Amino acid sequence: MREETRERVDGLVEMLVDCRRRTLELVSDLSDEQMLGPQLRIVNPPLWEIGHLAWFQERWNLRRITDERFEPSKILPQADELYDSMEVAHDTRWDLPLLSRGENLLYMRRVLDETLRKIEAGGPTPQNAYFARLAAFHEDMHGEAFTYTRQTHALPAPPISGYDPSVLDDGPAGPLAGDAEVPGGEFVLGADRNLPFVFDNEKWGHPVEVAPFRISRAPVTNEEFAAFVEDGGYGDGELWSEAGRRWRDEAGDVFPVYWSRKPEGLYARSFDTTEALSPHAPVIHVNWYEAEAYCRWAGRRLPTEAEWEMAASGGDPAGRKRLYPWGDEPPGPRHANLDGRLLGPANVAAFPEGDSAFGCRQMIGNVWEWCADDFGPYPGFVPDPYADYSEPWFGDHKVLRGGSWATRGRMLRNTWRNFATPDRRDIFAGFRTCAL
Known part of the structure; x- marks a missing residue:
């Protein structure tokens, strides 16, 4: 051979x-x-x-x-x-x-x-x-x-052999405020035909026009989402869409699903352990409706798929579309929180080596990020051999981008599209926002 x-x-x-x-x-x-x-x-x-x-x-x-x-x-x-x-x-x-x-x-x-x-x-x-x-x-x-x-099921954290918290040694921690400015223009949304493997819902790259926009450099943090909670965000019907209000009324919650309140403050459960809320970690286990309501409260909005992908893969000085936010090098332990190495999210300022050309951090790894769009086919969509992967879910699911701390890095790229119903909050999902 x-x-x-x-x-x-x-x-x-x-x-x-x-x-x-x-x-x-x-x-x-x-x-x-x-x-x-x-x-x-x-x-x-x-x-x-x-x-x-x-x-x-x-x-x-x-x-x-x-x-x-x-x-x-x-x-x-x-x-x-x-x-x-x-x-x-x-x-x-x-x-x-x-x-x-x-x-x-x-x-x-x-x-x-x-x-x-x-x-x-x-x-x-x-x-x-x-x-x-x-x-x-x-x-x-x-x-x-x-x-x-x-x-x-509140079981212990999994015994993952790749657990390696040392990837955070000497790295930045804490919040990462501010927006990245993206100039917009014509952008090719979707995957390149030369890639060795892509799923059918990424096919194929096609031109779209994107207006200039500003997108947060980091996902929304626990501290930022807690301010929405403490301001009565779950009880303010004006902040929720009609579908969101129906979900909220049925769920009956006043904060994210794994949060709890003690006299000393807000806590969150991770697997079988409950600890004080980590203020600068990204909020996680929130659904699309919760993200949408937070955006209305904050005077912001969720990014579209095209905006998210442009912020992640555009801006290269040579005019190429990047395969990953940092370039074309496959994800390494200094780029992103992936592969279960940390058994949970890192603070949003971590992993600066994974920044996109526009300065957005953690667009790969840490938490999946909700986008504004319904999950649907790109122009000319044809199912792949595994026809049940995408097509049955078009229309009633929302798009998620970027991967989470538990996602295997070998799967991901800037064009990867995940999807879930807007009520799902068991998945490792958070979100970042755009200026109105």
Whole structure:
């Protein structure tokens, strides 16, 4: 095998092995009871989810005949009946005759081993590479879901082997006030066709016209959001849209979901630990409605997708669109808070080496950032082979950009589009604002 081919094969193998190592870390300390957990609309039972990961990898890497036709599983005959997420109703996943933990782990190992053998034997063909990355990024996304499931259930922080708080040593801390001025103009929104892998909702880059705007250099902090809370923001109906008021009235909350009030001040729960609110960390676990209401209170607004992406990737002296805010170098530990290294958000002034050309900080990592837009297709949208990834969610979801502290850095770039319903606040989401 040629050296260049060997390097590409090794890269795919390393990625798939690392994905699985992280998945197993995220569930390694959970009891059998915790592997099921209470039935909630916003999470899956981890026992079902690990089987689903094996099913997805097997389906696309080992069973695919065409994008619409798949062989039956040669490893687990009942795989589709148990783990097909588009056919198995969410509320039934706790009651299915699921494999035991040990059986699931064996299924996962056999699928991964067969996938690696196929890549080794067939080389990094475009098809092998595409579906290997698809399975890896799918598993990475579920890894983040495992992490916020642990937060939802007040379980301990996950035992992530990459935990490394030393990345903050000698770095700036505290707030980061002020706006970056972005001149606007014609901008290409979306992904470049030369990238080795992008999801269908990023395709393809197309020109849009963006008016000049000012965007905050950093996300909204806990201290800033607490001022909205203390000013009665949750009780002021004028600050909330009609849909936001319906959500607020049903939720009945007066501050973000994991906050609490004690005589000495506001506190927040992170996993199974409750501590005083960290004033300069970004507010997290707020939904789109809460972000929208805060903006009205502050006399600001959420950025559009085009504004967010322009602030992250524009301004390069050579006129190129940057792949990441800091340039084209893949994310490193000094650029952004990613990969679970800190097991939570850092203060918004941290990671100055990750600034965009316009001076915006942490546009990758720390917290996902809500945008104003509904999630929808770009012009000429065509679904990728995994057709259920984007198209079913167009219209009733909102866009999130940038990634969180729990997101794997290998997935991200400035054009990456995440999406969630506007009521979701279990995810690791915050927001930054624009001047009116």
